[in-house]
Amino acid sequence: MAIFYRNSGLGRSVTRTKPRSKRPQYAIHASADSTQRLGRATSPLSVNSNDEKEKNSLDFTQRIEKKLTEYNTSDNVFKRWLFELVSLFVSAACMITIIWIYIRIKDQPLSQYNPFLTWINVLGKVSSAALIVPTSEALGQLKWNWFHNSRAMWDFEIFDKASRGPLGALMLLYRTKGRSLAALGAVLIVLMLAIDTFFQQVVDLPGRWTLNDSPGLLPRTIRYEPTIVNSTVGGVLFVADDKDMFLVVSKFQYGNGTQPVPFGNASRPDIPITCPTSNCTWPVYDTLAVCSKCQDFSEYLEFACMTQRVDWTSSLNGGFMVEDDYPNATMCGYFLNATSENPVLMSGYIVDPATSARGEALLMRNFPLSRLWTYDPFFGNGSVYFKELRNTLLDAVTVSAADGTAASVYRNETPIALECVLTWCVKSIKSSYNSGEYEEEVLETFFNTTAGPFPYESVIFSDGTDVTYGEDINIDIGLSLSGRNISGYGTSNESILPISAGFTDMFPSFTLAMNESDIPKLRYFTWELGPARNQILGFNPWLAPNNVTRHMERFATAMTNVVRSVGGKGEMVAGDAWKMETFVSVQWAWLTFPLLLLILSFVFLILTMMKTSDKGSIGVWKTSAMPTLIYSLPKETQGQFTKSSTFNSTKATKKVRIKLSPNLGWRVSGASHLSTSPQLPRPVVQAPRGWI
Known part of the structure; x- marks a missing residue:
């Protein structure tokens, strides 16, 4: 069996010959520039007679992820951020629906509109959940731009945690001192913790006296x-x-x-x-x-x-x-x-x-x-x-x-x-x-x-x-x-x-x-x-x-x-x-906070799209973990962190700075003589099912 790695500018050209075996051969054909830039996905597969079986063997979630990857690698910037824009639209639609419901049930008896409050709670949850998606995705994408320059290695962990929760967002806010676009995303992640509380405070249920059908x-x-x-x-x-x-x-x-x-x-x-x-x-x-x-x-x-x-x-x-x-x-x-x-x-x-x-x-x-x-x-x-x-x-x-x-x-x-x-x-x-x-x-x-x-x-x-x-x-x-x-x-x-x-x-x-x-x-x-x-x-x-x-x-x-x-x-x-009957009273001032978060999230997403519009500079990976798998640190650098004493030494790790290069992968400060980190090669033969 022969495996060929062509020189794509990121790695070496190697030719190895091994005895042929009876295992079926598979061919993978990538586009000419599939490994030239970080984040560029391969072109559609050229399959042989078994390709249809291979396609059908993918489960539902894998097919969804494959489809999302195609959108993320599109040359159209709006198509790359389509899922995030849809999430913002869903959040805005939920808020508009909530406001419409409030207008309809305002000053009305609760007994007639009690199901509407249930729908308001559901829509509020959907709105807050949909609002987190574009913010966390945009914050994750800014992580790769952050490491386009030489940065401390610990920042990678901080950015990763910031896109997943408020604790990491607070750490990122402190790390950036509020002077980066990522700081706005960190602030939004923290503030979104309170959005459900503000939705709940909009409705008050006072008791009012109303006329009964039977007189006194x-x-x-x-x-x-x-x-x-x-x-x-x-x-x-x-x-x-x-x-x-x-x-x-x-x-x-x-x-x-x-x-x-x-x-x-x-x-x-x-x-x-x-x-x-x-x-x-x-x-x-x-x-x-x-x-x-x-x-x-x-x-x-x-x-x-x-x-x-x-x-x-x-x-x-x-x-x-x-x-x-x-x-x-x-x-x-x-x-x-x-x-x-x-x-x-x-x-x-x-x-x-x-x-x-x-x-x-x-x-x-x-x-x-x-x-x-x-x-x-x-x-x-x-x-x-x-x-x-x-x-x-x-x-x-x-x-x-x-x-x-x-x-x-x-x-x-x-x-x-x-x-x-x-x-x-x-x-x-x-x-x-x-x-x-x-x-x-x-x-x-x-x-x-x-x-x-x-x-x-x-x-x-x-x-x-x-x-x-x-x-x-x-x-x-x-x-x-x-x-x-x-x-x-x-x-x-x-x-x-x-x-x-x-x-x-x-x-x-x-x-x-x-x-x-x-x-x-x-x-x-x-x-x-x-x-x-x-x-x-x-x-x-x-x-x-x-x-x-x-x-x-x-x-x-x-x-x-x-x-x-x-x-x-x-x-x-x-x-x-x-x-005594319970009525619905709406306190509109409490909606200011959710609407403000919606506007800030939209602004943050647009600014992130503008900053990352040049897909070829870094790639649109967002919160994906694929770059860390494909572009791992060089083997010489990995050995420095295998010992727990070295990894836990604040003095040793605090000074380590890394940089992501589109052509050379991860570069480590003070180790310019090291070989480049592994790159995504261009295979000519498709590997068996379950292998890359």
Whole structure:
């Protein structure tokens, strides 16, 4: 078998003769200049009859690599960098697609566009991966240009690592001091580590409230129509209490009223509401309600000491006594109508005329401005400060010791006096419900101020009194200042007495103490035949320092909730139910970094193409390892690095400089006498399969 190496300018011409063997012969024909320049690939093979089998024997990856080599060795500079340009185009296309998707899903519900975010993540990965290809390939090509001049041997390893990862890129950046085109590629390799983070920061997913399909509902009442069952005794009709309203009235008369029931993060609403999303708002609506007002009454009280009938002491054993049957006693304190024929002690104490000793003290008095049982009004129409209000449920004066103690009564301190009223009204309300907390804001309040006669009428019999309420309650204001029609609100006259009858238990009533150290006792149910009731209250809402005005406001609100909750003519008010939904928010500023990397990568690739446009000077090897296999160091130089002591010696290897010559291969500094490094020969006979 004969193997011929022709002189191509890079090696020697050698002719050797060996005995022929029976092994089949293969011929390899290369182009005339296949070994003249580094990186020039051979021309298409001239094959014999077995060439087709040889071609088919190559696997898929080998055929791809062969095709890429043909492109890399093309005379057209754009064709040599076609794969890198396509990678840049793919990266740019992915970014443009991502921007288009962001524009489409911006400020849209995530539930409708959730798959798009998945595609954005995929496109972001593809874009960043495609962006690395041209940068690393261009950086690898600059390695061969770097060694076109005499360079330190360690630079080869640094360049090789720089094209494969950020650590080598940092080393290359330090090595070049930023004064080489390769430094730009090293910077890009490092910055590309963060590109995925910036893609992820572009999208924010804030929660926003959106309208739910099902609305929130709450009740409002136009006409209050409770179900009341009256009873008869001996054929005489007795008024029965309004069961629903009486429960509320009794709680506020003898204590701190109804208390909110904890529910979730807040308290349960006192009216039946429906809110399917736990966040509902309602438009302004009008409803029949109960309102309260209080006014300072102290100007009608006057301090005096006088002997008068006593209707409040605990020594009275008989209830519902005729005024003439009350005992007389000397009293000092604050009187209502002190200069009239029938002054009433509102806060004071009994004095022993003989010894001037102070006896039992009156700490608090609830005084209704209508006579018990007959409902005859005092002060003309049963009111002092609220004469304009019609259809009131309660109008009474509450007088309390200054600090709620007998000591302040004995010191003759001015008591706290208030006239308070509970009356029918119409409220304009704006409501909201959020996470279990229901809130109401009263915007306007409307009262019936129509003049008319006192509505209560009574007829006294030998064994009782027949009381009637002579008119229905109607609140007809017409158009309000806000443009809403306030008409048709109210209740029937039959519903008034069952409510007002419940107030007679507490109005009138008294709070008494025998001395300063005695525990105050409430004396109430004075309308009963027989002794009145006495009770020590855990919380006396009418006695200072408790706020009576605030207590009456809560009292009226609780009664309003009953009016809106029980049966009556009304309707459910529909409101907006808001549900929390995740939306897509795009922060465009985070895209600046990926787009900047795309532009810099394109600039870096173009500059590299321009610098390596002369293919014949070095060759377009890029990141290929083929030159290191074909153009290895001369054998004489390889021997210097076979010993570990020499290779690991920083002093010895740091000074070794190498240079890649297109015609002579690798040249080593300080060894010009050495033979050239092995070159790619031009064979005339094709080697067997698997051999070069």
